[in-house]
Amino acid sequence: MPIEIPKDKWAGSIKAITIGATSAEGGTRAKAVTVGGGTTMPYLQFEAPTPNKPVIAIEIKSRKPEDWSPLLAEVWGEAMADSAQWAKKAEEAGADLIVLALTVEDNPEDAVKAVKSVLGATGLPLIVWGPGQAEKDNELLVPISEATKGERLVLGICEDKNYRTIVATAMANGHLVQARAPMDVNLSKQLNILISDMGMPKDRILMDPTTGALGYGMEYGYSVMERLRLAALQGDAMTQFPMIVTPGFEAWKTKEAKVGEGVPQAWGDWKARAINWETLTAIALIESGADVVVLRHPESVKRIKEAIEELITA
Amino acid sequence: MALSGIQIYKMLPQTNCKECGFPTCLAFAMKLAAKQVELGSCPYVSEESKKQLAESAAPPIRLITLKSNGTEVKVGNEVVMFRHEKTFYNKPGLFLRVKASDPDIAKKVAQADAYKVNYVGMDFTLNGFAIEADGDASTGSAQVLSAAVKAVREVTKRPLILIGSDAAALDSSLSLLVNESTLIYAADSSNYESLADVAKKHKAVLVVKADSLDDLADLTQKIQAKGVEDMVLDLGGKNLSEWLARSTQARRLALKNFKPLGYPSIFFAAQNGLDKEAVYAAQAIAKYAGFVVIDTFAPEMIYPLLVLRENIYTDPQKPIQVQPGVYEINSPKPESPVLVTTNFSITYFAVANEVEGSGLPAWLVVTDAEGMSVLTAWAAGKFDAERIAKAIKGFDVASKVSKKRIVLPGHVAVLSGEVEEELSDWEVRVGPREAVDLPAFMKQALN
Ligand code: B12
Ligand code: SF4
Numbered sequence: 001m002p003i004e005i006p007k008d009k010w011a012g013s014i015k016a017i018t019i020g021a022t023s024a025e026g027g028t029r030a031k032a033v034t035v036g037g038g039t040t041m042p043y044l045q046f047e048a049p050t051p052n053k054p055v056i057a058i059e060i061k062s063r064k065p066e067d068w069s070p071l072l073a074e075v076w077g078e079a080m081a082d083s084a085q086w087a088k089k090a091e092e093a094g095a096d097l098i099v100l101a102l103t104v105e106d107n108p109e110d111a112v113k114a115v116k117s118v119l120g121a122t123g124l125p126l127i128v129w130g131p132g133q134a135e136k137d138n139e140l141l142v143p144i145s146e147a148t149k150g151e152r153l154v155l156g157i158c159e160d161k162n163y164r165t166i167v168a169t170a171m172a173n174g175h176l177v178q179a180r181a182p183m184d185v186n187l188s189k190q191l192n193i194l195i196s197d198m199g200m201p202k203d204r205i206l207m208d209p210t211t212g213a214l215g216y217g218m219e220y221g222y223s224v225m226e227r228l229r230l231a232a233l234q235g236d237a238m239t240q241f242p243m244i245v246t247p248g249f250e251a252w253k254t255k256e257a258k259v260g261e262g263v264p265q266a267w268g269d270w271k272a273r274a275i276n277w278e279t280l281t282a283i284a285l286i287e288s289g290a291d292v293v294v295l296r297h298p299e300s301v302k303r304i305k306e307a308i309e310e311l312i313t314a
Numbered sequence: 315m316a317l318s319g320i321q322i323y324k325m326l327p328q329t330n331c332k333e334c335g336f337p338t339c340l341a342f343a344m345k346l347a348a349k350q351v352e353l354g355s356c357p358y359v360s361e362e363s364k365k366q367l368a369e370s371a372a373p374p375i376r377l378i379t380l381k382s383n384g385t386e387v388k389v390g391n392e393v394v395m396f397r398h399e400k401t402f403y404n405k406p407g408l409f410l411r412v413k414a415s416d417p418d419i420a421k422k423v424a425q426a427d428a429y430k431v432n433y434v435g436m437d438f439t440l441n442g443f444a445i446e447a448d449g450d451a452s453t454g455s456a457q458v459l460s461a462a463v464k465a466v467r468e469v470t471k472r473p474l475i476l477i478g479s480d481a482a483a484l485d486s487s488l489s490l491l492v493n494e495s496t497l498i499y500a501a502d503s504s505n506y507e508s509l510a511d512v513a514k515k516h517k518a519v520l521v522v523k524a525d526s527l528d529d530l531a532d533l534t535q536k537i538q539a540k541g542v543e544d545m546v547l548d549l550g551g552k553n554l555s556e557w558l559a560r561s562t563q564a565r566r567l568a569l570k571n572f573k574p575l576g577y578p579s580i581f582f583a584a585q586n587g588l589d590k591e592a593v594y595a596a597q598a599i600a601k602y603a604g605f606v607v608i609d610t611f612a613p614e615m616i617y618p619l620l621v622l623r624e625n626i627y628t629d630p631q632k633p634i635q636v637q638p639g640v641y642e643i644n645s646p647k648p649e650s651p652v653l654v655t656t657n658f659s660i661t662y663f664a665v666a667n668e669v670e671g672s673g674l675p676a677w678l679v680v681t682d683a684e685g686m687s688v689l690t691a692w693a694a695g696k697f698d699a700e701r702i703a704k705a706i707k708g709f710d711v712a713s714k715v716s717k718k719r720i721v722l723p724g725h726v727a728v729l730s731g732e733v734e735e736e737l738s739d740w741e742v743r744v745g746p747r748e749a750v751d752l753p754a755f756m757k758q759a760l761n
Contacts, residue, residue, distance in 0.1 A: 214622055267613060313553065
């Protein structure tokens with residue numbers, strides 16, 4: 001008995017957005033990365049092919065992080081003290097993009113230097129995060145933006161309290177922005193509107209709906225992402241941006257990933273558990289619509305890469 | 315599909331005799347549609363109407379219960395595609411597969427059976443075991459499978475799945491599992507008649523397997539015609555994307571009341587290798603599987619999978635919370651510190667477990683923050699100086715302690731000034747941001 005498979009027909013689609021610019025496009029990247037463009041709920045190939053696969057960014061820092069799990073220190077080793085080295089290793093580990101996270105200790109010169117050295121060390125497109133304090137973010141991101149005009153970096157993280165300066169400089173220098181709202185469809189939408197109202201072209205916004213780690217609020221982010229994707233497909237223009245999420249940052253904050261001793265035996269082997277924590281947080285978010293996942297451990301990168309390849313084959 | 319009040323009304327006697335306790339049949343029909351009363355309250359419904367109403371009330375995805383003499387697992391009965399539309403109800407059963415010919419089968423099962431892990435106050439375990447007829451058992455030697463079933467039953471009381479294609483071997487093994495509801499894997503177009511007979515004889519649940527949804531729907535109908543009602547679908551699919559497609563399609567069809575596919579599904583997570591097992595299982599949990607079978611007993615994989623399952627199946631309308639109050643950790647004394655937190659379960663247990671594990675005594679004051687985490691509650695105005703003061707006063711914490719000193723979570727350091735104003739006779743301290751650092755803080759800073 002042939003069954004008629006119910007297919008959803010949507011009015012809207014996700015915008016396709018390109019991160020990074022090659023020399024032909026006014027930058028220096030070996031290759032640009034395009035994400036988004038989807039016209040169905042995630043990976044429903046029987047409705048329409050997935051035009052661009054989700055990509056993996058590896059997060060590195062401008063200074064050696066002292067509070068990262070020893071498991072991360074073990075794999076990245078010396079490279080953690082040198083962002084150019086680290087970026088190179090991240091590329092070897094299979095990253096499609098690099099996230100360079102700056103710290104409060106950085107001054108503008110250091111920060112620009114770090115960005116330049118990362119751009120020199122790898123041909124991958126780059127996302128740069130300020131340290132997360134409004135004034136400091138502006139102080140560091142503006143000179144970086146100017147010094148890298150035309151590279152199509154992603155600058156972040158724009159939040160409702162602090163987006164104007166970052167958006168303005170990104171607009172002036174041909175970069176993109178990462179727009180983060182705390183796990184709420186309307187807040188995401190509102191921030192996207194504010195950013196668009198400043199004149200930011202719509203193909204230069206990535207939205208970050210905020211996520212929690214597995215076991216620490218992940219399910220809220222999961223559902224908000226599904227709802228954002230549904231809203232986008234229904235035609236709501238201010239939700240039609242590709243989504244970037246940070247499962248690496250969240251998962252490696254948890255006790256399950258951070259702590260090896262004095263934890264219940266039922267948690268099992270520390271390293272395998274920590275990597276599973278990151279990998280499972282990431283795969284769940286990919287299933288709910290993430291276009292860019294930012295990870296920290298090379299083994300998670302490898303596993304998520306394999307999963308992505310499978311998900312996008314028809 | 316659920317019927318409207320008017321549709322139900324048309325099936326009632328329409329005499330308004332009031333025996334159901336409602337003034338009119340229409341009023342009763344409305345209550346029925348809202349599922350607030352039982353059809354049994356009307357003594358005059360015709361058999362025909364009863365049957366029609368029962369069919370319309372049947373869930374779009376059949377509720378399947380596997381049962382042993384110890385525990386049971388229920389799957390199915392789902393009503394939405396996305397959890398935010400309502401909630402997902404019955405968590406997929408997580409089963410560990412063992413081979414009948416494995417000489418260590420009893421040891422392996424016993425170890426996995428004892429596995430228990432606590433997540434925010436809830437104990438999670440595996441739901442059961444799948445015994446696969448392999449070696450001699452798969453070529454028809456019923457003894458090997460029976461011996462394995464006996465050995466397993468001696469070490470676990472959890473429900474079982476029997477995997478095999480030989481009807482006679484399954485039959486004799488099922489005879490050992492009296493008063494249980496076992497899952498048999500799997501009937502296909504070549505063997506469904508004999509397996510359906512076995513399932514019927516033992517009141518077992520039957521997995522049905524085919525290469526396409528079309529064939530699967532044909533087969534479930536044939537099996538149903540043989541009198542088997544309880545079925546589970548093996549949707550096939552060679553990789554993540556194919557299985558996602560089929561699982562989505564089957565769920566959509568079932569929710570549109572397409573009965574031949576109105577059953578939960580089963581998924582084998584290690585089908586493409588052990589290195590992919592965790593990711594495969596994760597997708598299956600998120601995307602509608604009824605049973606997930608794993609091959610590896612590895613706590614470091616099972617714990618995150620159980621947490622993922624809990625997260626996905628948590629009702630989005632109701633965050634998991636604990637009762638506000640003063641919790642005593644490690645038998646605190648009057649001089650022990652007073653720690654303040656919120657009543658979101660994840661937050662409470664993060665703090666309580668940390669302090670408990672350190673062996674240090676403390677009073678943990680859980681404020682009513684409407685089930686939100688520290689920062690969420692702070693941002694929403696549900697965890698402020700006023701609420702904290704209200705909790706300290708309301709729970710009369712002062713009467714329990716000799717040192718009036720409270721410790722706030724580091725994330726809400728900004729509140730300390732206001733709290734000092736509200737609780738002028740208390741010393742207010744700011745603790746670390748993360749609970750992991752609490753024991754060290756308590757040892758160093760609180761003496
Ligand atoms: C899940 C989540 C939600 C969920 C709610 C979950 C819940 N039941 O609380 C939802 C989606 C509903 C939500 C809503 C909102 N959220 Co929210 N949310 C989160 C998220 C992702 C995780 C929070 C969480 O569960 N953490 C885990 C728990 C265990 O952490 P915790 O309670 O802080 O406890 C830890 C420590 O504080 C410490 N600790 C706890 N108690 C104590 C006690 C002592 C003595 C000590 C020393 C330590 C200590 O130990 C714990 C473990 O280390 C965070 C961002 C993030 N990734 O952290 C944002 C976040 C908390 N949310 C935020 C905001 C703004 C909101 C909203 C106001 C926005 C909105 N959407 O409207 C609303 C408010 C709610 C409302 N109006 O109804 C902001 C807060 C910003 C700020 N700094 O002020 C955050 C930080 C996101 C962001 N970056 O903007 N949120
Ligand atoms: S008992 Fe039945 S027939 Fe009588 S009023 Fe109620 S619904 Fe109508």
